[in-house]
Amino acid sequence: MPPTNPRKGWEGYYRANQDRPASPLLRRILGPDLLPQGNRQAIDLGCGAGLETASLLNARWNVLAIDREPRAIERVEALAAGQSGRLVTVTSCFEELEELPSSALIHAGLSLPFCAPAGFPRLWALIAAALEPGGIFVGHLFGDRHDWASYPEMSFHTREEVEALCSEFVIELLRESEGDGGLVPHHWHRFDIILRKS
Numbered sequence: 400m401p402p403t404n405p406r407k408g409w410e411g412y413y414r415a416n417q418d419r420p421a422s423p424l425l426r427r428i429l430g431p432d433l434l435p436q437g438n439r440q441a442i443d444l445g446c447g448a449g450l451e452t453a454s455l456l457n458a459r460w461n462v463l464a465i466d467r468e469p470r471a472i473e474r475v476e477a478l479a480a481g482q483s484g485r486l487v488t489v490t491s492c493f494e495e496l497e498e499l500p501s502s503a504l505i506h507a508g509l510s511l512p513f514c515a516p517a518g519f520p521r522l523w524a525l526i527a528a529a530l531e532p533g534g535i536f537v538g539h540l541f542g543d544r545h546d547w548a549s550y551p552e553m554s555f556h557t558r559e560e561v562e563a564l565c566s567e568f569v570i571e572l573l574r575e576s577e578g579d580g581g582l583v584p585h586h587w588h589r590f591d592i593i594l595r596k597s
C-alpha cells in the first residue's frame with residue numbers, strides 16, 4: 400500500500416519504492432499463462448517511480464508512461480536510459496486524458512484510486528476502449544473500508560461496484576484483501592485485478 404499520505408506528496412513514496420522488484424501482479428501477466436495478446440504496446444497509468452515501466456521495457460514492450468507528477472516522469476525517463484526509443488511519457492492527470500492508444504496491456508498499480516470520483520467513469524471507459532481484443536488490464540482499486548475512503552478527491556469502490564466494472568471483461572483475477580500497515584500506518588482495503596478483453 401502507499402506508504403505515504405497522498406496529500407503530502409509522492410517523493411517519499413518514490414524513494415521508498417525505488418529498489419523494490421516490479422509488482423507481482425505485473426510479473427504474473429508477463430508469464431506464459433496470461434500473456435496479453437495483440438500489439439506490443441503497454442500503458443503504465445500512474446507510473447510513479449517507474450519500476451513497472453522499466454520491467455515492461457526490459458520485456459521488449461513499447462510503453463506509454465503517464466503520471467501527473469513531473470518527478471515521476473523524470474524518474475521513469477532516467478530508469479529507461481538506453482531504451483528510451485520504446486518509451487513515451489506524458490505528464491497529465493487522469494482526469495484530463497483525452498484518449499489512450501490501442502494497447503495489449505494496461506497497468507495501473509495503486510493509481511486509479513487517486514482519480515477524482517467525477518473523472519473515474521470516463522477513465523475506466525478510456526481503458527476499456529484502448530485495450531485490444533485479448534489484451535489485459537492489471538491493477539488495483541481501493542475498497543470502501545479503506546482508511547482514506549473519506550477523502551472526497553479519491554475513488555473507492557464496494558465489492559459490487561468492482562464486480563460491475565469487471566463485468567465487461569473476462570476476469571482472470573479478482574482478489575480482495577484488507578489489513579493494517581504502511582509507512583504511515585493505515586487500514587487498507589484493496590482489490591487486485593487482472594482482466595482480459597474478449
Ligand SMILES: C[S@@+](CC[C@H](N)C(=O)[O-])C[C@H]1O[C@@H](n2cnc3c(N)ncnc32)[C@H](O)[C@@H]1O
Nearest residue numbers: 401445446447466467468492493508509510513
Ligand atoms: C501510489 S503511487 C503508485 C505508483 C506506481 N504505479 C507504483 O505502483 O509504485 C500513485 C501514482 O499515481 C499518480 N497519480 C495520483 N493521482 C493521479 C492523477 N489524478 N492523475 C495521474 N496520476 C496520478 C501519483 O503521482 C503517483 O505517482
